[in-house]
Amino acid sequence: MNNPDPQVETLVDLNAIAHNVRILAEHAGDAAVMVVVKADGYNHGAVEVGRAAIAAGARELGVTTLEEAVALRAAGITAPILCWLNTSDADFASGIAADIEIAVPSVAHLEAVAAAARRVGRTATVSLKVDTGLNRNGVSATEYPQVLALLRQLVDEQVVRFRAIFSHLAHADSPHHPTIDIQRDRFLECIAAAKEQGLQPELVHLANSAAALTRPDLAFDMVRPGIAVYGLSPIPEISDFGLRPAMTFRARVALVKRVAAGEGVSYGHEWIAEHDTTVALIPAGYADGVPRTLGGRFDVWLGGERRPNIGRVCMDQLVVNLGENASGVREGDTAILFGGEGFPHAQEWADTLGTIHYEIVCAPRGRVIRTYIGGE
Numbered sequence: 184m185n186n187p188d189p190q191v192e193t194l195v196d197l198n199a200i201a202h203n204v205r206i207l208a209e210h211a212g213d214a215a216v217m218v219v220v221k222a223d224g225y226n227h228g229a230v231e232v233g234r235a236a237i238a239a240g241a242r243e244l245g246v247t248t249l250e251e252a253v254a255l256r257a258a259g260i261t262a263p264i265l266c267w268l269n270t271s272d273a274d275f276a277s278g279i280a281a282d283i284e285i286a287v288p289s290v291a292h293l294e295a296v297a298a299a300a301r302r303v304g305r306t307a308t309v310s311l312k313v314d315t316g317l318n319r320n321g322v323s324a325t326e327y328p329q330v331l332a333l334l335r336q337l338v339d340e341q342v343v344r345f346r347a348i349f350s351h352l353a354h355a356d357s358p359h360h361p362t363i364d365i366q367r368d369r370f371l372e373c374i375a376a377a378k379e380q381g382l383q384p385e386l387v388h389l390a391n392s393a394a395a396l397t398r399p400d401l402a403f404d405m406v407r408p409g410i411a412v413y414g415l416s417p418i419p420e421i422s423d424f425g426l427r428p429a430m431t432f433r434a435r436v437a438l439v440k441r442v443a444a445g446e447g448v449s450y451g452h453e454w455i456a457e458h459d460t461t462v463a464l465i466p467a468g469y470a471d472g473v474p475r476t477l478g479g480r481f482d483v484w485l486g487g488e489r490r491p492n493i494g495r496v497c498m499d500q501l502v503v504n505l506g507e508n509a510s511g512v513r514e515g516d517t518a519i520l521f522g523g524e525g526f527p528h529a530q531e532w533a534d535t536l537g538t539i540h541y542e543i544v545c546a547p548r549g550r551v552i553r554t555y556i557g558g559e
Contacts, residue, residue, distance in 0.1 A: 188517070189552035191434040191467045195227045197558025199414050199429040199523070201239035206425055207408050208240050210395055214402035217243040217265065217388065219409035221251060226545045227413055227429055228553060230258040235558045236412065237262050245407055249278040249285070256281040265347075267312050268320055275299035279307045284346055286312040288321050290329050297333075297342050309334070310347040311377070311384075315369040316362060317353040327373065331380045338382065348374055348384045349407070355393035356418050363394070367401060393417035396424050414523070415540045419530050428529065430544050431522035432472070432551075436485070436514050437500070438464040448502050449494025454479060461505040463490070465518050468499045472546035473520065480535050484519035484526045486510035 208216050218241040219225075224232035233244050233255055243263040246252050252266040266278065267286035276299040278285050287293040287309050300307035311330065314321030322330050337343040350370050354360035370389055377384060386404035392411035394401045397418065410417050414428035442448060444458045463485060469475040478496040482489040483503055487510055490503040505512055519526045521543070529543040536543075 191471050192552040192554055193547045194431040195555050196429050197235040199427040200232055200235045203412050203414050203426050204236050204239040204241050211402055211406045215242040215405040217245050217405050217407045218412050219245040221247040225413050233260055249273050252283040253277050253281045271295045276303050279303050279305050284308045286310045288312045293333055297337050300342050307343045308346050309343045313350045313373045315350040315366040317351050335380045345382055347386045349388045355391050358397040428523040432520040432547050433517050434465050434467040436463045436516045437466040454493040461509045462502050463505055465501050468497045470498045470549050471551050472548050482527050486512040
């Protein structure tokens with residue numbers, strides 16, 4: 184007996200990941216591509232996405248934490264891996280032992296990495312994350328001379344290997360915003376200051392998804408795309424850039440039933456049937472990553488057409504109206520909540536909720552089963 188498809192799942196297309204990486208590589212020109220797989224690959228699966236991306240031509244992977252990086256190594260990924268956001272008391276020794284490149288944003292972080300390297304008895308690979316105007320993570324302008332002086336000392340002592348300088352843009356989704364050029368100039372000043380100390384980076388990188396696709400002048404030695412890898416445009420109002428969404432969020436119909444005119448549906452009866460109708464129960468709710476605030480404001484693809492959600496989204500379920508044209512919808516049929524071309528899109532949810540599609544694809548959780556297609 185064949186096992187049924189999961190009741191609620193995200194289907195991740197690894198061929199779409201590969202397609203998107205190749206598009207980004209074309210835009211990068213001679214620059215390498217680092218694929219960002221933080222937050223479990225933007226909820227697509229860091230290991231699987233990482234493998235597919237490297238097979239498609241990506242040279243490196245980027246994550247936020249040491250734990251994320253070490254997990255990739257444990258899965259057998261040998262490509263260079265950078266992690267860039269850790270507290271200064273993190274377990275840097277584990278990262279050094281796993282040959283993880285560690286970004287340092289302060290003197291305290293660099294001192295902690297050096298102490299761990301001495302304990303482990305191995306040279307640590309470090310990069311400088313410099314703050315050029317995002318004013319978030321990164322070495323501040325006031326502390327940068329101290330960081331360079333300490334780094335020079337540690338390189339001389341062979342405690343650390345200095346690999347890269349990188350930064351992050353604040354306005355890349357507005358390709359002609361003047362702040363981008365200001366950050367570029369500050370970035371070049373940081374590189375020059377390091378070279379004045381005899382610290383020659385092996386590579387420098389600045390461009391995220393938006394800059395990788397729209398600002399070839401910022402490619403430097405490597406681009407560092409995230410959301411575009413997953414097929415979502417970093418600037419949807421401009422173009423989809425030929426990207427293919429990799430995630431389909433779907434669920435199987437649990438029940439089909441008639442509702443009489445005048446009857447209410449779901450908590451609070453915020454929707455009342457104007458006439459006799461047929462509804463389908465979808466076993467996915469806010470515990471699974473369907474925002475409660477989306478209730479009554481989105482469609483799902485079911486039975487060959489869009490069907491409107493009616494009533495409140497509950498913890499475990501939502502209801503859609505099939506109307507008089509039920510199109511033979513039956514229990515067990517698949518409803519697409521969002522997906523690729525022809526289906527409702529994550530961007531629609533984002534627009535309705537006043538957020539970004541990053542948050543939407545990161546939402547499916549809990550009972551949602553992740554499965555993969557492609558990537559053979």
